[in-house]
Amino acid sequence: MSKSKARYTVPAGWIVAVSPSLIHFDEEIYENPLKFNPWRWKGKEMIWGSKTFMVFGGGVRLCAGAEFARLQIAMFLHHLFAYYDFSVVQECELIRAPFLHFTKELLIHISPSLPSEP
Numbered sequence: 073m074s075k076s077k078a079r080y081t082v083p084a085g086w087i088v089a090v091s092p093s094l095i096h097f098d099e100e101i102y103e104n105p106l107k108f109n110p111w112r113w114k115g116k117e118m119i120w121g122s123k124t125f126m127v128f129g130g131g132v133r134l135c136a137g138a139e140f141a142r143l144q145i146a147m148f149l150h151h152l153f154a155y156y157d158f159s160v161v162q163e164c165e166l167i168r169a170p171f172l173h174f175t176k177e178l179l180i181h182i183s184p185s186l187p188s189e190p
C-alpha cells in the first residue's frame with residue numbers, strides 16, 4: 073500500500089499536528105536523511121510551494137522572515153568559520169519526535185581564531 077493510501081486509527085483525545093519539516097527525513101526523497109550533508113538539496117526543487125523543501129512552511133502562511141533568516145544564517149556561518157575556532161565540549165543526543173530537541177545541553181567552546189602566519 074502506498075503511503076498516500078495508508079490508513080491510521082487516531083485514538084480519541086489525541087492531538088493531531090502536521091509537521092511539514094518531516095518531509096526532509098523521507099528516504100524516498102533524500103538518501104540517508106539523518107547524515108550531515110549540506111548538499112542534499114542540490115538539484116531539488118527549492119521554490120516556494122515545493123513539496124520536497126518545507127523549511128519555511130508554504131502557501132499563505134509562508135515564513136515572513138525566510139529571506140532574512142537565510143541571510144542571517146549565511147553571515148553567521150561565514151563569520152564562525154572565518155574568524156573563530158570551535159569544538160564540542162559536551163555531546164548530546166538529538167531527538168526528533170517529530171520536533172527537534174536535545175537530551176541535555178550541547179556545550180560548544182568558541183574562541184577567536186589566531187591570525188595565520190603571513
Ligand code: HEM
Pocket residue numbers: 126127128129130132133134135136137138140141
Ligand atoms: C531558520 C529560521 C526560521 C525558520 C526555520 C522559520 C520557519 C517558519 C515556518 C515553518 C513558518 C510557517 C508556520 C505555519 O505554517 O503556520 C513560519 C512563519 C513565520 N515566520 Fe518564520 N522561520 C524562521 C525565521 C523567521 C524570522 C527571522 C522571522 C522574522 C524576522 C520570521 C517570521 C515569521 C512570521 C511572521 C511567520 C508567520 C507568517 C504568517 O503566518 O503569515 N521567521 N516560519
